[in-house]
Amino acid sequence: MSAQTELYKEKKKRHVICMASDFFYPNTGGVEEHIYNLSQCLIKRGHKVVVITHSYGKRIGIRYLTAGLKVYYLPIRVFYAQCVLPTMICNIPIIRYILIREQIEIVHGHSAFSVMAHEVSIIGKLLGLKTVFTDHSLFGFADTSAVLTNKYLQMCLCECDHCICVSHTGKENTVLRAKVKAYKVSVIPNAVDAYSFTPDPSQRDSNFITIVIVSRLVYRKGVDLMAAVIADMCPRYPNLRFIIGGDGPKMWLLQEVREQKGFQHCVTLLGSLKHSEVRNVLVKGDIFLNTSLTEAYCMAIVEAASCGLKVVSTRVGGIPEVLPESMIYLTEPKVGSVVEGIEQAMKDLKTNKILCPFECNKKVRDMYNWMDITRRTEIVYDKISLNKNKSLGLQLRSYTTCGVWPFLLVITLMYLLLQLTERIYKRKHIDIARDLKL
Template sequence: MKPLKILIFAGYYFPFRGGYVESIHGLVNRLVKKKYQVTIVTCNVYQSSLEEFIDGVRILRLPSWYALNKTYPIPKPTITFLRIIWDLWREKYDIISTQTRFFPTSFLGAFLAFIKRIPLIHTERGSCHSVVQSRFVDIASRLIDHTLGFFIVRVARQNIGVSKAACDFLKHIGAKHISRIPNGVKLISSLSNEEKRKLKEKWGFSSKDYILLFVGRLIYAKGLQDVLAIIPSLINEQPNLKLVIVGDGQYSTDLRKLQTNLHLGKKVRFLGLLQAAEVEECLQIADAFVNPSHSEGLPRSVLEAAAIGLPIVASDVGGTSEIILHKKTGLLFQPKDLKTLKAYLQKTLTDRLYANELGSAARKHLEANFTWKRIVQSYIDLFREVV
């Protein structure tokens, strides 16, 4: 079977950074290397070029609003928008793919697939209704999931959940044909003690600093406020502890206020958005990883932490338990359970041998189940089924 021409609708893509984008790009970059032609239609929230190629992937950006405090991209129905959609209408594609049910781009993709009778594959990267602070937004998001989301998953020839929890959520919103294909990740090389010392110095840390790392968007649903709340008591037991935060988002201001109110000062460092190579360096200098999220599909940051063999403490949400087998490849706690979160972080701080055993087991588990070679082949097999 010859390589196919695939049209993907994604709410975000480069230059936006985050697990959603990195997971999509990791897949399409490898499909392009296998001679597939891939076009991605996304929202232009950073005033980027309307069209460009990155690693052989064609990117078309729709003029867009950035609603809900820059968390929800919505295409603008401008002349440019209509021209791009008209051009897509005239082109021939073998498969249309949509990424996550609540983005307006996913509805556009599903509608185009429905009208043109092109096989649609929908990938769901969430595992529950959106976790938000606003009651109004919560109601609106649930309404979208059960109307536009329902339409998308019913039009789809095949639905993909990135975790078992995502598959269960697809059933909840009405999907019929469901497969599980997880996100992939590459293995990351660990460093010798001397290499780690030098890299820590490069980032402004002492070799004696114990680095607890978080990587992700700074939004309420990521739960980072829960970690900040217990850092003072952890510092009393481990004075060299440093919480390092990689990422940005609209909740950043609230987290910095919390840092100030708790008098954490230089014990917490916000590094902001980083390039992929810089994130990898942060993983290499870290001593442990924490993911306190209240909602996940299959968290890429946890996959990356496992890829280098870090001891991981994470909330048991979404597909996290498929990466972290409790007390075997990491430690799981219920979201917002600060008492257990603190106890598990204390365990990784004080029992380094146990922590290292967890990290080593996590890497082996990841290598056996989440490598890109396996995941890409699963997608190719699915393409052959639906075309």
């Protein structure tokens, strides 16, 4: 076995990867953390990684993060929900310049919502690069927003070399809505730094049962359900305390319930939290509550389990795949069912029918390790790097399969603009960036 490992190390190819997304630091969230941690681990394993995103306030230009991770904050203004306007053609010169300057081989886009990820991937494909896309979310098929997003995703993934989903449910969803071939989709979950999210039982208040919620306060996170559960349980259980971290457009609902019902003593609203502050909030709790209505993979419940909390969560999307039954109570997204799940967790806490917090941390560390996720992603990179590029004619023909013929005209225009840019600013005149050696 060791001989095979040594042989793999000898054959391991160094990749030059561009992570592209509208969502990156200083913004915080699951996608941002995923890109950052995956990039750090890829750099540790000898690969070169750069990140392309849009500007955040005064953060414009090139910045270096830990381990020499280079980030290009492009001077592009945000259009809606941290995403840039999908012009498809306006950013061609600067994206082409970066891809050539950094000698990129693989473009890895993240999030179906991200316009930047799709634009960089399509431009990279027209330049002959390999492309990978990671889908972090689940979408429906009925409402107008989902239909438009799904069609846009289908158009953009026509020529993608490989897709990655964070759960098997997410894979099924992506295959159906984006019409991607199933053999071109791999399931690689998110991970958590279990050494940063360690238990500390001494922080818990033995006089109360504390339920912690850390979430963006938006509709799809089930804030309405969360408010109804709080309104139902607080009057019946005087020793129950809720600590809620996070902010969003649904914050007003929790504030309203808290004020109208007089729950100031048992409901604490912390507002927006930095990711570095989350662990200090989690260790104060006995139970972690997640009321999401849709979720491909929930990082919050993994972080909570790593801190030794008993998790109560709605049974939606890919959540049943994330944690073993001994670490989670799954409920239906209904008030009565969620209340029953919390009551069962409270009963088990009183009778001590729970796993040791440090044992939970060890299990999470074994299940979701960033270096393991990185090795699995490397296999995808190695696989697509062996594929031969299609001719331009075959590439353009692939875009006709999405059923939106005007999009073929857009792709053709993008290709012509790339050729024009090559005439104006030739490849040989672009200075190649030196690798930063720490």
